[in-house]
Amino acid sequence: MHRHPAAPAHPPRDEDHGHGLADDLPRLLALAAPRRRVLSWLATVAGSAALGGCGGGGSSDTVDTSTSTTTTGTSGSSGSGSSSTGTTTTTSGSCIADPQETAGPYPADGTNTASGSTSDVLTAAGIVRSDIRSSFLGSTNIAQGVPVVLTLTLVDTNASCAPLAGYAIYLWHCDRAGNYSLYTAASESYLRGVQVSDSAGQVTFTTIFPGCYAGRWPHIHFEVFASQAAATTGRNAVLISQLALPSAVCSAVYPAATGYSASVGNFAGVSLSGDNVFGDNTAAQLAAMTPSFSGSVSDGYTASATIGIAR
Template sequence: MSDSAPTNQGTHAHGLKYDLPHLFGRRRAISSLAALTLVSAAGRGMAADGSCVAIPAETAGPFPADGSNRAAGQTVNVLQESGVMRDDLRTSFAGMSPVAEGVEVQLILHLVEAGTACTPLAGRAIYVWHCDAAGRYSLYEDRDRNYLRGLGVSDANGIVRLTTVFPGCYRGRWPHIHFEVFDRPADAVAGSAGRLTSQLALPAAACNDVYARDPRYHNSVANLRGQSLARDGIFRDNTPDEIEQQTLSLSGSPATGFEARAVIGLG
């Protein structure tokens, strides 16, 4: 991993019809053993008896770009744009060109049915979005770009892998990543209601390390000061166990990039 920006959008920038067969074909190579290992390695999202726990629902916030609100008088819906289904969220697409800079993050999400079996949920669509290193959201605060938004589809083991950047911190919120889960990719692009909308928090140690070391996050140093997960306007309503479940498990460093994992249990 590195923090260099991508130069192209790869094979997942051609729309839903092109993306689906290629996406499923490549990802079937991951074994069931690897999927179970991911649940155990992430740890969070599991009860003491080893069962998977449903992750709490949260608000989509003011910048979802999923057709549910407007910006500058126009409905914003990136899910209807060709190329929204992709593995790399750092580039803009559908005629927009800006690229998000920042510390690279390999985001690995494991979708499972809540309960004792932790059954992997294959073929689910998950829409992920978050702010950039400067703490700004594309399509709202910067309307000439749509980066750091994309739709992934879980493989046979319920796993979704996306490349993105470490989000910045803006005033009033703890650093976080939004997501919305749909039962099918077609539901996401058709504007159907999602099965779950929630948020994932970034660990404090990683936030402090990234913001202190990387000048692209210079605004985040002051914005993070005085913030905490326990006082965050969204996460503070949850129990300590729920907050732990919603906090990404990270490995890596600001110099080499991070791998971020979470188990998303659906009730």
């Protein structure tokens, strides 16, 4: 059998070893140089890959100037059941979808009865009007009180707060004594009217500051319809809600203006947090549902609010 020679007990010595450090140093440096070049190349490749991953192909001096739009959900419950609202924020502002609320017992929109018969003022001639202070069905009496010119802007919260043109808004509220026309003031038809939104999504009503009756925070009712043709019954409304009147204006009007004496005591007995409509709304909803006012008791007020609908 052929045998391989046995492996030496120790590796062979370098035949050239023994010439001293002066002779070995150049060889060691020569062997190390290629390794340094490889390490340097690997570092360069790794650095380039890292820069490519961070830069996304663009210059590090590039600034993102795009406009962002964010939508957040806010859950809350309205006076007629729970609701979910969305807040849309853009670089130019924000809007929130108004919650659905009850129309209350005095809508005169064809959904209930008054004096034993169905009351639907929406089908009456003359309901489309801006100045709603006078009655227009039989009586022509004018509701007395502190004048208010109220502008409402209708926007789409699902389209960056874009204005909604061509929509009909039906608005109604009580008089300064807390009575509603066609119901507790049965012979009157004042303080009710319909307007159609213009290209800016706006409607304007000339009315009076409502009184405060027992058990409710001072408020204004409204219904929104997709068109004037659809505004024939409350069942067609895309939104039924209410506006809360600012506490500071109520406190200024009720003690000082003629005809509001009953409102002083009634207002002292109510609160937003305890109201059966506004009490369960979020802070953002209440802010949107409260019009901004400017003016005085003696000169009257101008007011405005934005109504958001998620279309």
